[in-house]
Amino acid sequence: MAEVILQELAKDYPDGKKGSVRAVNNISLTIQDREFMVLVGPSGCGKSTSLRMIAGLEEISHGTVSIEGKTVNDVLPKDRKIAMVFQNYALYPHMTVYDNMAFGLKLMKCPKAEIKERVGDAAAILGIEDLLERKPKALSGGQRQRVAVGRAIVRKPKVFLFDEPLSNLDAKMRVSMRTEISKLHSRLNSTMIYVTHDQVEAMTMGDRITVMKDGNIMQVAEPLELYNNPENMFVAGFIGSPPMNFFHGSIQTKDNRPAFHGTGVNGNVLNLPLDDRLSEQCQQHIGREVVFGIRPEDIHDTTNLADQNAELSFEATVEVAEPMGAETILYLVAGENSFISKVASGRHYEVGQKLTLGFDLKKAHLFDPETEAVLK
Ligand SMILES: Nc1ncnc2c1ncn2[C@@H]1O[C@H](COP(=O)(O)OP(=O)(O)OP(=O)(O)O)[C@@H](O)[C@H]1O
Numbered sequence: 001m002a003e004v005i006l007q008e009l010a011k012d013y014p015d016g017k018k019g020s021v022r023a024v025n026n027i028s029l030t031i032q033d034r035e036f037m038v039l040v041g042p043s044g045c046g047k048s049t050s051l052r053m054i055a056g057l058e059e060i061s062h063g064t065v066s067i068e069g070k071t072v073n074d075v076l077p078k079d080r081k082i083a084m085v086f087q088n089y090a091l092y093p094h095m096t097v098y099d100n101m102a103f104g105l106k107l108m109k110c111p112k113a114e115i116k117e118r119v120g121d122a123a124a125i126l127g128i129e130d131l132l133e134r135k136p137k138a139l140s141g142g143q144r145q146r147v148a149v150g151r152a153i154v155r156k157p158k159v160f161l162f163d164e165p166l167s168n169l170d171a172k173m174r175v176s177m178r179t180e181i182s183k184l185h186s187r188l189n190s191t192m193i194y195v196t197h198d199q200v201e202a203m204t205m206g207d208r209i210t211v212m213k214d215g216n217i218m219q220v221a222e223p224l225e226l227y228n229n230p231e232n233m234f235v236a237g238f239i240g241s242p243p244m245n246f247f248h249g250s251i252q253t254k255d256n257r258p259a260f261h262g263t264g265v266n267g268n269v270l271n272l273p274l275d276d277r278l279s280e281q282c283q284q285h286i287g288r289e290v291v292f293g294i295r296p297e298d299i300h301d302t303t304n305l306a307d308q309n310a311e312l313s314f315e316a317t318v319e320v321a322e323p324m325g326a327e328t329i330l331y332l333v334a335g336e337n338s339f340i341s342k343v344a345s346g347r348h349y350e351v352g353q354k355l356t357l358g359f360d361l362k363k364a365h366l367f368d369p370e371t372e373a374v375l376k
């Protein structure tokens with residue numbers, strides 16, 4: 001059972017005279033056997049530091065890492081049954097692809113015949129059999145990436161650790177390597193922990209995703225759960241592109257029903273009677289400030305629709321229209337609220353055009369502006 005458990009794991013880096021900076025702040029996380037876990041978050045949130053502590057490349061300031069039920073804080077990296085793939089690949093330039101892949105096994109005093117077999121198998125999986133005699137400088141970025149992954153595979157680790165392995169590749173290559181790593185995961189059936197700052201990679205590759213910010217875990221969940229039910233404004237804004245729109249306002253009662261009053265320049269721009277689900281969630285917030293969150297695809301252009309729900313409709317002006325092919329991204333303004341809508345590319349939009357828009361309240365979220373937590 002190659003389960004990886006982090007308990008209250010923390011890292012303090014020395015920081016000149018000030019003492020220390022906390023890069024990872026007491027995170028606890030269980031990565032299940034054979035799970036593909038993605039750690040995602042903005043630059044500097046502590047992803048690489050966490051991964052390096054799991055790998056044994058960084059001293060642990062506090063807490064424990066355990067692999068297969070054993071605490072490994074004091075176990076050397078080479079004895080942790082892990083293999084790590086780095087962003088810069090870290091290949092030896094003077095060695096052939098074969099020797100790069102065989103190097104770790106030679107150090108482990110693995111018999112020659114077995115090395116040959118393992119390198120051969122890994123090369124076949126990755127489709128690089130023809131490249132084994134080349135040096136890294138004679139390879140494309142994607143090929144180098146494959147060699148770096150191959151070097152990890154030959155060691156038959158219990159746990160694979162990836163730190164932004166695709167970030168040096170062009171966009172197209174990234175997409176194809178993404179699928180290859182996912183396939184590799186199903187094929188090898190091992191535990192994988194994958195660090196990225198790219199939320200698309202996180203959403204498409206992860207069995208589960210851990211979202212981090214400032215050394216803390218903000219939420220751990222399966223991709224769609226994270227997308228549909230973010231626990232806080234950070235996760236809501238980080239996952240999804242373009243990001244979720246946030247409207248500031250308060251909950252008022254109208255005809256005995258809670259309604260969201262958005263703040264705008266000429267009085268209230270938004271005046272939305274809430275449905276049962278949202279009404280329930282904001283019980284404790286009547287008369288108080290809240291943030292109303294809704295994703296771009298849940299704001300619909302209802303301008304020409306006969307069955308407009310007048311209560312949930314409002315007018316906005318197009319500031320920018322970006323036709324993307326299948327859909328158009330509209331940057332809109334209503335009062336002092338700027339927001340984004342993603343609509344089907346059926347019609348042509350012009351700057352300055354006035355539209356009637358409708359919210360799909362079933363997909364909306366309410367947040368507490370102080371704690372930034374979703375109202376439940
Ligand atoms: N060797 C070090 N000495 C001091 N501070 C460090 C060191 N390494 C990292 N840090 C700090 O720790 C924090 C977390 O860094 P880390 O490299 O884990 O971030 P990251 O999430 O991997 O970011 P990125 O997406 O940019 O790679 C940052 O504030 C960083 O400046």
Ligand SMILES: [Mg+2]
Pocket residue numbers: 047048049
């Ligand atoms: Mg990093």
